[in-house]
Amino acid sequence: MSKISLEVNGKKITKEVPDHTLLSVFLREILNLTGTHVGCDTSQCGACVVHVDGKSIKSCTAFAADLNGSKITTIEGIAQNGKMHPMQEAFKKLHGLQCGFCTPGMVMSAIDLLQNNKKPSDTEIRDWLEGNICRCTGYQNIVAAVKEAASKM
Amino acid sequence: MASLVGSRVERKEDKKLLTGRGRYTADVNFVHQTFAYFVRSPHARAQIKKVDTSKALKSPGVVSILTGADIVNDKIGGLIAGWRIKSEDGSDMKVPPHPPLASDTVNYVGDHVAVVIAETLDEARNAAELVKVDYKILKAVVSTKDAMSSDQIYKDIPKNMCFDWLLGDRAKVKEAFDKADKIIKIDLVNNRLIPNAMEPRAANADYNPSTEEITLYTTSQNPHLARIIISAFNGVAPENKLRVIAPDVGGGFGSKIYPYAEEVVCSWAAKKIERPVKWVADRTESFLSDCHGRDHVTHAELAVKNDGTFLGFKNETIANLGAYASVFGTVTPTYLFGPCATGVYKMPAAYSNVKAVYTNTAPVDAYRGAGRPEATYTIETLVEKAARELGMDPAEIRMKNFPTQFPFQQTLVHSVDSGDYVGGLNKAMEIADYKGFEKRKRESASKGKLRGIGLCSYFEACGIAPSPVVMMLGCGIGLWESAEVRFNPTGNVTVFTGSHSHGQGHDTTFAQIAADQLGVPIENIEIAHGDTDKGPFGYGTYGSRSLTVGGTAIVKACDKIIAKGKRVAAKMLEASVDDIEFSNGEFVVAKSNKKKTIGEVAFACYLPGTYGEVKSPLPEGDEPGLKETSFFDPVNFSFPAGSHICEVEVDPDTGETKLVKYTAVDDFGTIINPLVVEGQVHGGLAQGIGQALYENCHYDESGQLITASYMDYTMPRADNFPEFNLGFTCTPATSNPLGTKGCGEAGAIAAPPAVMNAVMNAIGTEISMPATAEKVWKACNKNKKRNSEAA
Numbered sequence: 001m002s003k004i005s006l007e008v009n010g011k012k013i014t015k016e017v018p019d020h021t022l023l024s025v026f027l028r029e030i031l032n033l034t035g036t037h038v039g040c041d042t043s044q045c046g047a048c049v050v051h052v053d054g055k056s057i058k059s060c061t062a063f064a065a066d067l068n069g070s071k072i073t074t075i076e077g078i079a080q081n082g083k084m085h086p087m088q089e090a091f092k093k094l095h096g097l098q099c100g101f102c103t104p105g106m107v108m109s110a111i112d113l114l115q116n117n118k119k120p121s122d123t124e125i126r127d128w129l130e131g132n133i134c135r136c137t138g139y140q141n142i143v144a145a146v147k148e149a150a151s152k153m
Numbered sequence: 154m155a156s157l158v159g160s161r162v163e164r165k166e167d168k169k170l171l172t173g174r175g176r177y178t179a180d181v182n183f184v185h186q187t188f189a190y191f192v193r194s195p196h197a198r199a200q201i202k203k204v205d206t207s208k209a210l211k212s213p214g215v216v217s218i219l220t221g222a223d224i225v226n227d228k229i230g231g232l233i234a235g236w237r238i239k240s241e242d243g244s245d246m247k248v249p250p251h252p253p254l255a256s257d258t259v260n261y262v263g264d265h266v267a268v269v270i271a272e273t274l275d276e277a278r279n280a281a282e283l284v285k286v287d288y289k290i291l292k293a294v295v296s297t298k299d300a301m302s303s304d305q306i307y308k309d310i311p312k313n314m315c316f317d318w319l320l321g322d323r324a325k326v327k328e329a330f331d332k333a334d335k336i337i338k339i340d341l342v343n344n345r346l347i348p349n350a351m352e353p354r355a356a357n358a359d360y361n362p363s364t365e366e367i368t369l370y371t372t373s374q375n376p377h378l379a380r381i382i383i384s385a386f387n388g389v390a391p392e393n394k395l396r397v398i399a400p401d402v403g404g405g406f407g408s409k410i411y412p413y414a415e416e417v418v419c420s421w422a423a424k425k426i427e428r429p430v431k432w433v434a435d436r437t438e439s440f441l442s443d444c445h446g447r448d449h450v451t452h453a454e455l456a457v458k459n460d461g462t463f464l465g466f467k468n469e470t471i472a473n474l475g476a477y478a479s480v481f482g483t484v485t486p487t488y489l490f491g492p493c494a495t496g497v498y499k500m501p502a503a504y505s506n507v508k509a510v511y512t513n514t515a516p517v518d519a520y521r522g523a524g525r526p527e528a529t530y531t532i533e534t535l536v537e538k539a540a541r542e543l544g545m546d547p548a549e550i551r552m553k554n555f556p557t558q559f560p561f562q563q564t565l566v567h568s569v570d571s572g573d574y575v576g577g578l579n580k581a582m583e584i585a586d587y588k589g590f591e592k593r594k595r596e597s598a599s600k601g602k603l604r605g606i607g608l609c610s611y612f613e614a615c616g617i618a619p620s621p622v623v624m625m626l627g628c629g630i631g632l633w634e635s636a637e638v639r640f641n642p643t644g645n646v647t648v649f650t651g652s653h654s655h656g657q658g659h660d661t662t663f664a665q666i667a668a669d670q671l672g673v674p675i676e677n678i679e680i681a682h683g684d685t686d687k688g689p690f691g692y693g694t695y696g697s698r699s700l701t702v703g704g705t706a707i708v709k710a711c712d713k714i715i716a717k718g719k720r721v722a723a724k725m726l727e728a729s730v731d732d733i734e735f736s737n738g739e740f741v742v743a744k745s746n747k748k749k750t751i752g753e754v755a756f757a758c759y760l761p762g763t764y765g766e767v768k769s770p771l772p773e774g775d776e777p778g779l780k781e782t783s784f785f786d787p788v789n790f791s792f793p794a795g796s797h798i799c800e801v802e803v804d805p806d807t808g809e810t811k812l813v814k815y816t817a818v819d820d821f822g823t824i825i826n827p828l829v830v831e832g833q834v835h836g837g838l839a840q841g842i843g844q845a846l847y848e849n850c851h852y853d854e855s856g857q858l859i860t861a862s863y864m865d866y867t868m869p870r871a872d873n874f875p876e877f878n879l880g881f882t883c884t885p886a887t888s889n890p891l892g893t894k895g896c897g898e899a900g901a902i903a904a905p906p907a908v909m910n911a912v913m914n915a916i917g918t919e920i921s922m923p924a925t926a927e928k929v930w931k932a933c934n935k936n937k938k939r940n941s942e943a944a
Contacts, residue, residue, distance in 0.1 A: 034180035035173015037403075039351045040436035044863035047351060075173035088171040092163055095828045098836060099656030100170030101351040101403030107171065126871040133863070135351050135404050136656045138835030138900075139871040 002065035008033070009077030019065050023057075024048045026064035027074060035075040035104050039133070046132030049105035050074045056112035058105075058131075075104035078111065087111050087149040096145035098136035106132045110146045119150055157665040157675060158891075161828040165675075166660040175401040178355040181370045183429035186357070187216050189419055190277035191432070192267040192284045193441065194259035197293035197513035197856020198306065201257055201286060204267060209283035214276030217426050218284065219418070220267040221256025229253060229421055230387045232414060234478035237627040238487050241319035241506070248315065249307040249511065251477040253387065253414040253421075259288070260306065260476035261515050262858055263441030265414045270422055270430055293513040293856035297473040298450045300510035306476075313511045315474055315483065320491040320565055321467075321504025329465030329502040333456035337539040343527045344922045345448035345473070345850040346843075347866060348520045350655075352403020353434040354443060356416045358423035366394045369420050372409050373399035374653050375693025378630070379412040380685045382480075387417045390424065399683040402655035406840070407519035408443045409655070410695045411480035415442075440861040445850055446520025448473035449486065449527050453494075455535045461543055461550040465502040466564075468494050468531060472509045475516035481695075482518045483509065488626050489524030489614075489696075492566035496532035497574055497612040497794055498554040503564045513856045519695060521840050521901040525613040530922075533609045533906035537913070547608045547910070548582060551796075555610070559884070567614050569792045571884040577818050578610055578796040584880050585798040585816035593800070603803040603933075604813075605915025608796065609907035615895035616791035616888075617696030633786035634698070635689040636706035638667065638714050640779035642759040644752030645677040648710075651691010652703035653682050656836075657897065658829040659699060665825055666704055666891070670711035672738020672751055689782055697895020700825065701791045705889040709783035717775065718754045725749050725757060725770045755779045789888040791895050795819035799907040803915045805937070808930025810846060810912055812873070818880040819899050823892035830896050831879055837900020838877055843869040844901070845908035849923050867923075 005014045008031060017026060027033040027050070038060055039047035048059040051073040078085040087107050090096065097103040106129065113120060113128040120128065125146045126139065134142065169175050206218040232251040239245060254265050267284055271277035294303040294313060301312040330336060350372075357370040367390050373379050376397040384392040402409065415432050423430045434442070449472050456465040472486030491505035540547040555574040562568050582588075590606045597604035617623070620631035635651035648667050654660060660680045668675040681687050691703070715735050722740030723730040732743045741748040749757075757770040758779040771777060800814035817834055824830050847867040851859045860866040885892025905922060912924045918932045 028180075033173065034177075035175070037177070037352070038179075039353065039403075040863050042436065042862045042864050044868075045351065045436075075171075079172055084168070084171065091171055092167040095164065095832045097167060097170055098658070098832055099351065099404040100166075100175050100401065101177065103170055104173055122876070123872075126874075129871040133351065133868050133870065135349055135406070135840070135868070136836045137832060138837075138839030138877065139874060140835045140877055141832060143871065143876075 004065055004068045006067055006069065007071045009073060017064050019063065021064045023059035023062040023064050023067060027059060033074050033076050037101055037104055039101065044133065046109060047102050047105040049108040049132065051108060051112065056109050075108060086152040090145040090149035090152065094141050094145040094148055096137065096142045102132060102134045106134060106142060110149065113146065114150055114153055156669055158669050158825050160826065162661055162665055162675065162826055164658050164661045165664060166658065177352055177401045177403055178357060178370045178372050179433045181357050181400065183357065183359050186429040186431050187270045187272060188274040188277045189422065189430050189432040190269050190274065190281045191265055191415065192269065192281050192286065194262060194264040194266055196259060196288055196290050197262050197295065198291040199259050199288035200291065201255060201259060201266065202289055203287040205285040206267065208285065209269060209280040212276065212280035212283055214272040215269065215280045216272065217270045217422065218267060219254065219422055221252060221254040224252050224254045225256055227421065228388060229417065232477065233382060233386050233480060234483050235480040235629045236484035237629065238316045238318055238483045240317045246316040246483060247310045248478045249310060253417040261513050262856055263515060264476065268418050268422060270426065295512055295514060295852050295854060295856050297448055297471055297510065297512065300512050301508065306511055306513065310511065315478060315509040315511060318487050318507045319504060322502065323504055325502040326465045326467050326504050330456045333464050334459040335457050335542065337455045337457060337535055337542055339535045339538060340452050341531065341534060342921050343447045343449040343451065343530055344844060346446045346520055346848050347440055347850050348406045348408035348443060348446055349868060350404030350406055350408055353436060353439045354409065354413065354415065355433040356419040357429060357431040358419040359429040360423040360427055362427050366396060367420050367424055368396045368398065369416060370398050370400060371416050372402050373397065374402065374405040374409045374655055374695055375411065376653065376683055376685050377651060377690050378693055379416060382412050383417055383420055389417060389421045396686045399653055405655045406521040407446065407523055407695060410519060410693065436863065437861050440866065441858055442515060444479050444516045444518035445475065446517065447527060448517050451531055453531050453535055455539055457539050457543065459543065461545050461553045463498055463500050463554045466495050466500050467503065468505045470507045472507050473512050473514065473517055474509050475512060475514045477516045479516040479518040481523065482516060484628065485519050485524045490528050492563065493525045493528035493613055494531055495564045496529065496536065497610045499556050500564045514852055521837065522898040523696065525898065526841065526902045526905060529609065529611045529902050530906045534909060537607070537910045548578060548587065551578060551608065551610050567790065567792065569612065570789060570887040572612065572792065572794050572820060573882055573884050574610060574794060577794065577820055577882050580880050580882060581796040581798050581816050581818040584818065584878050585814065587798065597802050603805055603915040605801050605803065605911040605913070607799045607907045607910025607914055609903045609910065610796045611903045612792055612794035613898065613902050614790040614792055615697035615898060616701035616787065617698045618702045618787045619789060620786050632692055633784050634703040634706045635691045635782065635784050636703065636710045637688050637780065637782045638707065638710040640714065640755035642756055644755050646671065646673055647679045647681055648707055649681045649688025650703050650707065651689060651693070652699040653694045657694065657699060658826065662700065662825045662829055663704060663707055666707055667711060670708060671714065697897040700893050701886065701889050701895055702785060702787055704891055704893065705787065706783045706785035708890055709785050710781045713781035713783065714779060717779065718751060720772045720775060721754050721758055721770050722749045724772045787888050791886045791888060791893070793819060793821050793894040793896060793899055795899060795903060797903040797907040799911040801908065801911040801915055803912065803929055805933040808926035808933060810924055810929055812842065812875055815875060816878045817900065817903065818882060819896070820882045820884055821896040822883060822886040822894040824881065825893065833896045834879055834900050835877060837898060838904050839869050839874060841901040841904025842874065842908055844922055845905045846923050847873065
């Protein structure tokens with residue numbers, strides 16, 4: 001067991017967790033932040049992407065115990081005062097989601113892309129999102145949404 | 154009020170899904186919940202000699218372990234094949250028993266042997282490793298092609314054959330072939346796919362000992378069907394004591410139409426141990442045990458005249474059903490496949506013969522398109538080959554054989570109500586700049602690349618319904634759809650649909666329809682689905698049927714609301730019912746300014762008495778309240794159609810195929826929400842292109858699934874696609890009042906032949922799906938070698 005203190009979506013949290021607790025399990029099962037999804041067990045699908053200290057990572061491949069002192073942002077934490085993040089707004093406007101299962105990871109990855117590259121090209125967006133699998137949309141409206149968000153941010 | 158039908162309305166369901174407030178089955182937890190982990194067969198085919206749970210039962214946290222013997226003791230019924238197919242000789246299909254937990258034999262890797270239930274998932278998983286199963290390993294049957302000549306899997310099923318089905322007239326086909334100038338032949342494999350909805354299957358069953366009711370949360374496209382099967386066939390609980398809820402569901406694509414062993418076992422176990430039982434598949438379990446799709450081996454022939462006129466078609470197919478006959482497993486390679494195998498053409502004579510075989514692989518069932526992609530791939534690669542052999546342009550040969558008069562009686566079954574196939578192909582050629590291809594090809598050649606263009610014209614039969622028709626063809630259920638439109642006393646509206654949305658956007662599209670019909674603002678309309686305790690029985694979402702069948706039921710229920718509303722408004726306005734007109738949410742007395750809003754009428758319906766100012770508005774004979782139900786059964790399928798054109802660029806040095814241009818022109822009749830429809834086309838295309846270029850389910854000779862993770866099964870990624878060019882034509886359907894046709898499967902149906910025709914056009918050789926870099930490189934090398942030898 002490890003005692004960890006971290007900040008999740010702006011809230012300070014201290015918990016004792018078994019050492020093998022994955023961050024995805026910690027968020028979903030212990031904090032009930034079920035917006036972070038788990039779609040595979042090989043770190044391939046990207047449905048579980050969250051931000052740790054501002055950078056996107058796959059939460060199914062990180063131990064909670066290793067993240068003591070980190071700042072974590074999940075899909076539940078990016079809307080401000082009830083107003084959706086421009087990336088969320090753009091996904092809605094351009095139908096960048098269908099079943100919604102891959103969406104949280106997709107949005108969190110896309111936000112990180114714009115932190116690194118303010119005006120990405122279509123190719124750069126598609127390359128960046130290569131680690132996020134969507135089975136519904138054929139990616140076209142996701143790419144359009146990321147471009148739309150880039151124009152607004 | 155402006156009409157919402159036809160508008161790009163942003164989806165009502167998106168906010169919750171975008172902010173992490175979606176509620177999927179894995180997100181649902183109950184107090185005092187236990188966790189299930191399944192012990193699965195590691196062998197493709199084996200006899201179970203003994204299951205020893207003694208050590209596992211002592212493992213920490215274990216609550217219960219159930220095996221096939223418990224299933225037998227409790228008389229829990231098997232999983233079912235929902236569609237009865239007869240062979241050409243009139244005999245019934247042969248179906249092996251499919252118990253939710255096996256007791257004597259296992260028949261594919263992943264088959265269910267036992268379930269371990271423990272306080273935590275880790276404890277369940279650890280104990281599962283201690284369940285000792287003694288197997289006698291038997292030789293597995295894996296190959297589709299060789300299944301009939303392999304070892305017999307089931308005692309009573311010779312040649313491993315479920316049925317030998319025929320649709321069409323062999324004698325007429327022979328006559329047609331005798332008259333032909335040329336016979337074009339093709340042998341092909343429709344590669345086996347794994348649906349891979351991003352949300353893995355899950356179940357959470359809660360038993361209430363007080364009411365003796367089970368509540369099952371599950372990842373279903375069809376909670377009503379799950380309830381009736383688990384009740385009537387598995388016998389877990391009577392229908393009135395089983396509530397099935399499919400909350401937010403993360404994609405289905407066919408793989409979540411029907412209940413699997415896990416839902417049956419969790420429900421049964423929850424009742425047995427009187428505690429909630431939760432199970433969530435990991436991805437490898439999904440690969441192993443979700444039903445797979447496609448898997449056909451086909452020989453087909455097309456008889457043509459030298460001028461390109463089609464005279465006849467025949468198709469001999471072996472379809473792999475996997476180890477068991479799944480719910481839609483037997484209809485997929487027959488009635489969903491055969492009728493569409495003659496494609497979008499006038500074809501004087503045709504037959505389809507399908508032999509369905511069992512193998513020691515996961516069951517095969519409907520996957521996006523279900524039968525129609527297999528049919529379209531067959532005819533469209535054959536037509537392309539005919540054009541090549543006759544020296545005709547692929548567009549010209551298609552145009553020559555399109556029907557131009559509608560309704561069009563298609564060769565084998567369908568009477569197609571409307572269409573404009575010539576217009577669709579012309580539009581696609583225009584958008585794709587078909588004429589400019591040769592120039593682009595030269596440009597590619599100058600860079601050492603091989604450019605190819607491929608066409609596909611398709612029609613398909615979807616909006617799967619007419620109950621009398623499908624039942625005559627062997628379907629064990631009706632396929633109508635229900636809607637209940639309920640005005641709440643304060644004037645807002647809840648619409649219950651028996652269909653289910655798992656990405657399709659019903660919350661929005663259906664609300665657009667109801668808003669237009671009733672004149673109520675869309676934000677005051679709630680679409681409810683996915684809970685058997687809410688709203689009437691329904692048949693769920695698959696076969697692109699929700700809008701044409703379920704959407705129409707909403708229109709019909711709204712019609713009834715308006716009819717009652719007119720009677721009530723007439724009473725309120727002291728006018729004759731015949732003088733009341735309804736539009737934009739208002740009942741108006743003709744040629745007057747006397748009117749009542751539909752909200753006022755609804756409120757009045759709930760206050761049928763005199764109380765101060767309020768006076769009973771109910772006409773004699775009318776009951777209080779404002780709620781109407783419709784069960785709609787259409788007279789026909791719907792027949793979307795279109796033409797797709799794909800352009801690829803192949804690098805002969807690496808074999809890499811780059812999709813450079815994709816044009817899709819589809820006719821879905823009237824479109825309710827273009828934003829949603831375009832999304833459906835994009836998604837279908839991605840799956841169809843995935844089948845053509847990337848995806849393949851591979852079992853080795855012993856029946857081990859080699860592609861059981863995302864490291865091994867190629868899922869299409871964002872960087873695999875160009876931006877798709879879409880276009881639409883519109884000939885409204887005549888079989889439903891909205892004029893709509895299904896749009897969910899078209900992309901997956903049309904894309905594989907369009908892409909493969911383009912690849913084959915580029916490299917000049919026939920090649921099988923998926924056209925991976927390795928296969929294409931080998932084909933290019935072989936061509937090079939042949940050319941250098943010839944020189």
